[in-house]
Amino acid sequence: MRMRNKYRKPTTLRCNAGTRCSFPVLVWSLVGCLLMLHLYSLVRHKDGVGGEIQTHMDHHHHLFRELEEVEEEDIQIPPPKGKRSPRAAKRRPKRPTTLIDEFLDESSQLRHVFFPDEKTAIHPMKDAMNDSFYYYPGRIWLDTDGNPIQAHGGGILYDEKSRKYYWYGEFKDGPTYRAHKKAAARVDIIGVGCYSSKDLWTWKHEGIVLAAEETDETHDLHKSNVLERPKVIYNEKTGKYVMWMHVDDANYTKASVGVAVSDSPTGPFDYLYSKRPHGFDSRDMTIFKDDDGVAYLIYSSEDNSELHVGPLNPDYLDMPHVMRKILVGQHREAPAVFKYQGTYYMITSGCTGWAPNEALAHASESILGTWETMGNPCIGGNKVFRQTTFFAQSTFVLPLPELPGSFIFVADRWNPADLRDSRYVWLPLTVGGAADQPLDYNFGFPLWSRVSIYWHKRWRLPYMRTENK
Ligand code: DGJ
Numbered sequence: 001m002r003m004r005n006k007y008r009k010p011t012t013l014r015c016n017a018g019t020r021c022s023f024p025v026l027v028w029s030l031v032g033c034l035l036m037l038h039l040y041s042l043v044r045h046k047d048g049v050g051g052e053i054q055t056h057m058d059h060h061h062h063l064f065r066e067l068e069e070v071e072e073e074d075i076q077i078p079p080p081k082g083k084r085s086p087r088a089a090k091r092r093p094k095r096p097t098t099l100i101d102e103f104l105d106e107s108s109q110l111r112h113v114f115f116p117d118e119k120t121a122i123h124p125m126k127d128a129m130n131d132s133f134y135y136y137p138g139r140i141w142l143d144t145d146g147n148p149i150q151a152h153g154g155g156i157l158y159d160e161k162s163r164k165y166y167w168y169g170e171f172k173d174g175p176t177y178r179a180h181k182k183a184a185a186r187v188d189i190i191g192v193g194c195y196s197s198k199d200l201w202t203w204k205h206e207g208i209v210l211a212a213e214e215t216d217e218t219h220d221l222h223k224s225n226v227l228e229r230p231k232v233i234y235n236e237k238t239g240k241y242v243m244w245m246h247v248d249d250a251n252y253t254k255a256s257v258g259v260a261v262s263d264s265p266t267g268p269f270d271y272l273y274s275k276r277p278h279g280f281d282s283r284d285m286t287i288f289k290d291d292d293g294v295a296y297l298i299y300s301s302e303d304n305s306e307l308h309v310g311p312l313n314p315d316y317l318d319m320p321h322v323m324r325k326i327l328v329g330q331h332r333e334a335p336a337v338f339k340y341q342g343t344y345y346m347i348t349s350g351c352t353g354w355a356p357n358e359a360l361a362h363a364s365e366s367i368l369g370t371w372e373t374m375g376n377p378c379i380g381g382n383k384v385f386r387q388t389t390f391f392a393q394s395t396f397v398l399p400l401p402e403l404p405g406s407f408i409f410v411a412d413r414w415n416p417a418d419l420r421d422s423r424y425v426w427l428p429l430t431v432g433g434a435a436d437q438p439l440d441y442n443f444g445f446p447l448w449s450r451v452s453i454y455w456h457k458r459w460r461l462p463y464m465r466t467e468n469k
Contacts, residue, residue, distance in 0.1 A: 062462075063403055063462035063463060064403065064405075064406065064430065064462075066459075066462045067403075067406055067428035067430060067454060067459070067462065068428070068430060068452070068454055069454065069456070070379060070380045070454065070455075071380045071381070071454070071455055071456050071457060072380060072381065072382060073380075073381045073382045073385055073455065073457075074382070075099065075110065075113055075382070077097055077098075077099060077102065077110075078097075078102070078108070078109040078110065098384070099384040099388075100355070100356070100384065100388060102114075103356065103388075103391055104355060104416070106417045114138060114391055114413065115138070115413075115415060115421065115423060116138060116139050116140070117140075118140050120136070120139050120140070121139060121140035121141065121142050121148075122134075122135070122136055122139050122140070122141045122142060123142045123146065124142065124144065124201060124202040124203070125142075125144055125146065125202075132201075132464075133199065133201050133460040133461065133464040134458050134459065134460045135201070135426045135427075135456075135458070135459055135460060136457065136458050137390065137392075137413075137423075137424070137425040137426060137427060137455075137456070137457070138391075138413055138423045138424075138425060139423065140421075140423070141203075141423075141424055143195060143203045143204060143205045144202060144203065144204045144205070145204075145205055147205065148173075148420075148421075149167075149193075149195060149203055149205075149424070150169070150170070150171040150172055150173050150190075150193045150420070151167045151168060151169025151170070151171070151193045151194075151195055151424075152169050152170040152172050152395075152412050152414075152419075152422050153169055153170045153228050153229040153230070153395050153412060154167055154168055154169025154170070154229075154230070154395055154396060154410065155167075155168055155169070155229075155230065155231035155232065155286065155395065155396045155410075156168075156396060156398050156410065157232045157233065157234065157241075157265065159234065159265045160234075162196075162265065163198070164196045164197065164198055164265075165196065165197045165198070165200055166194055166195070166196050166206070166232065166265045166266070167194070167195040167196075167197070167203060168192055168193070168194050168209070168230050168231070168232050168243070169192070169193055169230065169395075170192070170193070170227065170228060170229075170230070171190045171191050171192060171193035171208055172187045172190065172419050172420045172422065173187075173190060173420045174187045174188050174190055174420060175187065175420075176416075176417065176418050176419045176420070179224075179250040179251070183250060183251065184252075184353055184354070185354060185416045185417070185419060186226070186250060186419070187419045187420060188212070188223040188224060189212035189221055189222070189223045189224075189225055189226065189227045190208065190211070190212055190223070191208035191209070191210050191211040191212050191221075191227070192208065192209050192210040192227070192230045192243065192245070192269070193205070193207075193208055193209075194206040194207060194208075194209040194265070194266055194267060196265075196266070199464065200398075200408070200461070201460075201464070206266040206267075207266070207267070209262070209266060209267025209268055209269050210227075210230070210243065210260050210267065210268070210269040210271060211268075212227070220247045220256075220258055220271070220273075220274045221247070221258070221271060224249075224250060225247065225248060225249050225250065225254075226246070226247065226248035226249065226250065226252065227245055227246070227247055227258070228245065228246040228248070228284070229245060229246050229284060229285055229286065229334075229395065230243055230244070230245040231243065231244055231245070231285075231286055231287045231396075232265070233287055233289045233295055233316060234265075234289075235315060235316045236293060237293075237314060237315065238315050238316075239263070240261050240262065240263060240315075240316075241261065241262045241263070241264065241265050241269070242259065242260075242261050242315075242316040242317060243259070243260040243261070243262070243269050244257055244258070244259055244285065244287045244297060245257065245258045245260070245285075246258075246282070246283060246284060246285050246299075247274045248283070252283065254274075255276065255281035255282055255283050256274040256275055256276050256277075256282060257274060257275060257276075257277050257282050257285055257297065257299065258271065258272075258273070258274040259271075259272045259273060259274075259317055259318070260272060261317065272317065277297055277299060277308070277310065277319060277323070278308065278310060278319070278321060278323040280299075280301045280302065280308060280323075281301055281302065281303065282299040282300070282301055282308070283299065283300045283301075283304060283333065284299065284300045284304075284333035284334050284335065285297060285298060285299035285300070285335070286298050286299075286335050286336060286337060286395075286396070287312070287316075288337040288338075288339075288367065290339070290367065291339070294311055294312075295311070295312040295316050296309055296310065296311050296312065296337075296367055297309070297310055297312060297319060298335045298337055298346070299335075300332065300333040300335070300351075301325075304331055304332075304333055304351045305328070305329055305330075305331050306325050306326065306327055306328040306329065306330065307325075307326045307327045307330075307332060307335060307348070307371075308323050308324070308325055308326070309323065309324050309326055309367060309368055309369070310322050310323035310324065310368075324368040324369050326364075326368075326369045326370075326371045327348070327362065327371055327373065330360075330373065331350065331351050332348035332349065332350065332351070332360065333348065333349055333350075333351050334347075334348055334349040334393045334394045334395060335347070335348050335394070336348075336394040336395060336396050336397045336409075336410070337367070337397070338397040338399060338407055340399075340404075340405060340407075340431045340449075341405075341431075342365075343363055343364070343365060343448070343449070344363065344364045344365070344366070344367045344371075345361060345362065345363050345397075345431065345451055346361070346362045346363075346364075346371065347359055347360070347361055347362075347377060347394040347397060347409065347429075347451070347453075348360055348362065348394065349389060349393045349394055353416070354414040354415075354416035354419075355414075355416070356388035356389055356391045356392060356393060356413075356414075357387075357388060357389070357393075358376055358378075358386075358387050358388065358389065359376060359377060359378060359389040359393075359394055359453070360373055360374070360375065360376060360377075361373075361374045361375065361376070361377040361435075361450075361451035362374060363435070363447075363448040363449075363451075365447075372448065374435040374436065374448055374450070374451065375435065375436040376436075377429070377450075377451040377452055377453045378390060378453050378455070379452050379453065379454050379455065380454055380455035380456075381455035385455055386455075389411060389425075389453075390411070390413075390425050390427065390453075390455055391413050391425070392411035392412055392413040392414075392423075392425035393411055393412050393413075393414065394409070394410075394411050395410050395411060395412055396410040397409055397410065397429060398410060400461065402461075402463050403461075403462075403463070405430055405431050405432055406428060406429070406430050407428070407429040407430070407431075408426050408427070408428065408429065409425075409426065409427045409428070409429040409453045410424070410426055411424070411425040411426070411427070412424065412425070413425050427453050427454060427455065427456060427459070428453070428454050428456070428459065429451065429452065429453045429454075430451075430452050430454075431449050431450070431451055431452075432449055432450065432452075433449060433450045433452075434449070434450060435448040435449065435450045435451075436450065
């Protein structure tokens with residue numbers, strides 16, 4: 001068993017009247033206890049109650065096994081550039097072709113592998129009995145109106161009142177262009193898209209809940225600016241839904257967070273203001289609401305060289321001047337925070353614009369740190385898949401209360417050539433087993449559990465069956 005407090009003093013075992021127990025007595029007491037436990041479980045098993053528990057546990061393990069299946073990918077790199085499109089060869093004549101080059105090459109023969117066309121789209125409203133509830137990472141995913149879901153860099157809120165999930169993200173259904181030669185590919189701000197669902201698979205478009213400003217060029221959300229990674233949490237004290245997002249200018253020099261608020265999960269959200277949190281530049285960000293209702297802002301800062309974390313005020317609309325610097329010098333972005341059994345976990349990406357890179361998992365006993373880096377959580381696919389987070393970038397981790405210890409890893413497969421056609425990579429994430437790089441030990445036991453994200457070409461939540469539809 002894992003012990004949490006590494007500074008905990010060892011307790012002295014005493015028998016009655018303060019006499020110290022001898023070692024054999026201790027061992028025999030332990031053996032006795034184990035025998036009693038075994039006997040108890042046998043009796044429980046016999047009278048049926050234990051049987052139920054056992055069946056439940058077997059069922060639970062079975063469900064987990066399904067999520068943790070390791071699936072390999074065998075993608076053949078096409079012949080060298082010379083034998084292919086002269087245009088592509090001219091663009092990058094000397095570089096050897098890697099899978100990442102292929103991914104970024106608009107004219108790659110592997111395009112359909114990374115960005116399958118609409119023929120293979122996930123269409124929840126079609127009568128596809130055999131495909132119901134199946135996620136196909138990278139395929140076009142349609143909403144209930146038959147339109148591709150536009151919720152990039154998103155986050156998911158479970159709303160207790162309506163008992164629905166709400167998925168918020170960047171609505172990027174516009175042309176991709178560069179503001180100038182050296183600028184990153186961009187789409188003008190359209191707004192924050194919102195989708196609702198009861199089953200996490202069938203998503204109804206609820207509209208654009210925070211829209212771009214069309215005319216006022218001085219407005220933070222003027223269409224020529226940047227609105228990324230919106231996240232929404234609910235404030236029990238005020239009854240308001242609060243959205244935090246990255247707001248920026250086209251050159252990413254404003255580096256601020258924006259705040260908006262609404263009475264309803266489906267908006268409309270009123271935009272309040274933007275600021276540099278704690279006076280620092282802030283780009284990729286997320287918010288995390290803890291079990292005690294305290295919410296935190298986590299953002300990349302100091303030119304993405306480190307992350308900062310600090311609590312929000314009780315109304316979630318601003319923050320006090322409390323902040324900790326974490327993962328200093330590690331150059332991480334795209335933070336996605338979650339918690340399991342009292343430990344905080346975070347997945348981050350490296351900083352390579354829209355190009356994919358290796359994810360890392362981090363863990364901490366307190367959200368304010370000290371955070372430790374555990375290594376790459378990706379399992380399966382192939383080496384390049386694992387080195388590129390399955391050609392995607394983290395944005396959110398959603399807990400699955402039905403299966404404690406399991407989560408959905410929500411990521412974006414960006415398509416820099418046509419950002420509106422960026423795809424979603426949803427995969428099972430589980431916490432358990434010893435970490436690869438357990439930097440911290442407690443009495444010889446690694447302090448952290450492994451975070452694992454399993455590649456699947458096709459998967460579904462094991463408790464979702466067709467009859468649930
Ligand atoms: C990487 C970030 O994670 C994205 O949200 C976006 O800001 C791109 N960079 C822009 O290049």
